[in-house]
Amino acid sequence: MWMGSTAISYFPPNQQSFSMIVISWNVRGLNSLGKSRYLQDRLKKEKPQIVLLQETKVSRARLEAMLSWMCLTYEVIALDVMG
Numbered sequence: 506m507w508m509g510s511t512a513i514s515y516f517p518p519n520q521q522s523f524s525m526i527v528i529s530w531n532v533r534g535l536n537s538l539g540k541s542r543y544l545q546d547r548l549k550k551e552k553p554q555i556v557l558l559q560e561t562k563v564s565r566a567r568l569e570a571m572l573s574w575m576c577l578t579y580e581v582i583a584l585d586v587m588g
Contacts, residue, residue: 526553535561535571545575 528551535541535558548556556579561568565583572579 525555526551527555527557528553529557529559531559533560533562535563535568541571541575545577548575548577 528547530544532540532544535544544558558568561583563571564585565581568583569581572581
């Protein structure tokens, strides 16, 4: 499995710099235990500020429940499964 992550640094004029970690993953189905454990391990290790998951094939409610089970707190903005 591959998940891309990157650290972004920004230096606004005359202000303190800041960095953020963004993770993006085209999951192609997040129902398998292996993928959810991989996601949990990666999120706990990287501690990203933004996580983008594509093609999860799970409902928003299921995704929120999974994050809760993983003891992770993220605001979820999602489109429910269609088709």
